[in-house]
Amino acid sequence: MPAILLDNVFNPWDEIQRYQAEHLQSGHYGATASFVGTMRDFNIDRSVRHMTLEHYPAMTQHFLDKLCLQCAEEYDLDDCLIVHRFGDICPDEPIVLTVAWSAHRAQAFDACRYLMEELKARAPFWKKEVTDEGERWVHNELRS
Amino acid sequence: MPAILLDNVFNPWDEIQRYQAEHLQSGHYGATASFVGTMRDFNIDRSVRHMTLEHYPAMTQHFLDKLCLQCAEEYDLDDCLIVHRFGDICPDEPIVLTVAWSAHRAQAFDACRYLMEELKARAPFWKKEVTDEGERWVHNELRS
Amino acid sequence: MTPSPLNAKIIPMSINVQFFASLRELIGKQQSSMDYSDGLDVSAVWQQTSNNADMPDNTLCAINMEYVKADAPVSDGDEVAFFPPVTGG
Amino acid sequence: MTPSPLNAKIIPMSINVQFFASLRELIGKQQSSMDYSDGLDVSAVWQQTSNNADMPDNTLCAINMEYVKADAPVSDGDEVAFFPPVTGG
Numbered sequence: 428m429p430a431i432l433l434d435n436v437f438n439p440w441d442e443i444q445r446y447q448a449e450h451l452q453s454g455h456y457g458a459t460a461s462f463v464g465t466m467r468d469f470n471i472d473r474s475v476r477h478m479t480l481e482h483y484p485a486m487t488q489h490f491l492d493k494l495c496l497q498c499a500e501e502y503d504l505d506d507c508l509i510v511h512r513f514g515d516i517c518p519d520e521p522i523v524l525t526v527a528w529s530a531h532r533a534q535a536f537d538a539c540r541y542l543m544e545e546l547k548a549r550a551p552f553w554k555k556e557v558t559d560e561g562e563r564w565v566h567n568e569l570r571s
Numbered sequence: 572m573p574a575i576l577l578d579n580v581f582n583p584w585d586e587i588q589r590y591q592a593e594h595l596q597s598g599h600y601g602a603t604a605s606f607v608g609t610m611r612d613f614n615i616d617r618s619v620r621h622m623t624l625e626h627y628p629a630m631t632q633h634f635l636d637k638l639c640l641q642c643a644e645e646y647d648l649d650d651c652l653i654v655h656r657f658g659d660i661c662p663d664e665p666i667v668l669t670v671a672w673s674a675h676r677a678q679a680f681d682a683c684r685y686l687m688e689e690l691k692a693r694a695p696f697w698k699k700e701v702t703d704e705g706e707r708w709v710h711n712e713l714r715s
Numbered sequence: 716m717t718p719s720p721l722n723a724k725i726i727p728m729s730i731n732v733q734f735f736a737s738l739r740e741l742i743g744k745q746q747s748s749m750d751y752s753d754g755l756d757v758s759a760v761w762q763q764t765s766n767n768a769d770m771p772d773n774t775l776c777a778i779n780m781e782y783v784k785a786d787a788p789v790s791d792g793d794e795v796a797f798f799p800p801v802t803g804g
Numbered sequence: 805m806t807p808s809p810l811n812a813k814i815i816p817m818s819i820n821v822q823f824f825a826s827l828r829e830l831i832g833k834q835q836s837s838m839d840y841s842d843g844l845d846v847s848a849v850w851q852q853t854s855n856n857a858d859m860p861d862n863t864l865c866a867i868n869m870e871y872v873k874a875d876a877p878v879s880d881g882d883e884v885a886f887f888p889p890v891t892g893g
Contacts, residue, residue: 438588440584440585440587440588441584443584444582444584453612453662453663454610454611454612454613454662454663455611455612456609456611457608457609457610457611458606458607458608458609459606459607459609460604460605460606460683461604461605461606461607462602462603462604462605462676462679462680463602463603463605464601464602464676465600465601465602465603466598466601467598467599467600467601467674468597468598468599469598518597518598519597519598530611532606532608532687535606536606536680536683536684536687539604539680540680543676543680
């Protein structure tokens with residue numbers, strides 16, 4: 428149940444398939460819930476050209492590793508996975524992937540969402556957007 | 572926002588990618604929540620060899636089409652997708668895929684789950700399992 | 716709602732009846748049909764097509780692909796379906 | 805917890821300080837270091853390394869990759885980090 432930090436474009440659906448083929452036991456899990464966060468080309472009222480995602484590498488990795496372990500135990504998962512970009516990101520590129528594999532769908536849904544909510548609330552990443560009117564740090568998002 | 576009924580094995584991750592490439596507008600959606608239900612090789616206490624999924628073709632299609640439309644409107648989605656197998660299914664094969672694309676993650680998560688809960692509760696499908704001890708109709712699942 | 720064309724009064728239509736899953740096995744057939752008559756409801760359709768089987772308590776009913784209750788009125792040409800609780804997904 | 809080897813008493817370690825995102829820009833540096841002294845807490849580390857900037861109200865603090873409050877005690881050799889509310893995902 429790893430957390431993977433990447434500085435390059437990734438294909439979330441390929442990541443799920445690869446991880447599943449390598450780590451999940453056939454016929455055992457019945458429920459796979461996943462979430463992909465993608466960079467939009469608008470945020471609030473300005474047009475966003477691209478974005479830089481700063482992070483605190485050692486703490487980010489440590490935080491996400493712990494989150495995966497704790498989530499897998501709490502929700503009785505077969506496995507879970509987090510993939511997160513950092514660095515320069517362009518519109519339409521995936522930023523984050525969370526996946527939870529479980530025998531039952533309620534646990535898979537709950538766990539996948541828990542991974543995202545904890546990550547958004549506490550993982551040390553900071554977005555800086557480059558808009559038509561200049562750069563700006565993104566502040567705490569009131570909207571989900 | 573279609574519902575697709577298939578009598579053959581499908582790859583849910585390829586379905587998502589294909590649908591997304593053909594129907595979603597780049598840079599517009601920020602959140603993609605998906606769920607895949609896969610056939611397990613055990614259910615309750617018996618070993619399941621394979622399963623036949625009976626359905627009521629015209630009503631199933633009609634029900635799922637309406638569900639997609641209603642869900643997309645209620646949760647303000649960019650789009651949503653349901654793919655569901657029928658016929659003979661073997662362990663480890665995907666049975667169902669639900670996907671919701673939205674600008675915001677709360678709507679995507681809620682909508683994806685709503686699609687699954689409504690489908691499980693009301694879409695006219697019936698599972699018959701072939702176990703080591705013979706055939707049996709699956710009854711309403713108490714566990715999710 | 717729409718007025719029937721004249722020949723619909725002359726050529727009687729029938730009710731198409733479908734049984735699924737364990738009810739198909741209980742009744743011993745997938746499909747049946749019966750003549751329409753005034754005042755027909757879904758439970759009367761069951762009685763006339765089910766080979767005298769009692770309708771199981773949890774039976775679900777549909778007319779023309781929409782869920783209805785057992786006392787829903789049936790119209791000429793309707794497709795009426797009976798099936799057990801669903802187990803898809 | 806583990807007893808320090810003898811030479812740890814002789815060679816003083818230092819506190820490694822990290823600033824991220826808007827705090828990095830506010831302070832004007834990513835990294836700083838300072839000598840350890842007894843009774844040091846996180847807010848004292850800020851005071852000694854922040855070029856006299858006030859700590860913004862919503863500042864988050866970590867010691868050795870774990871979140872702590874501003875009055876948490878700092879130990880010799882710790883990495884202390886300051887950053888604004890997070891905006892990942």
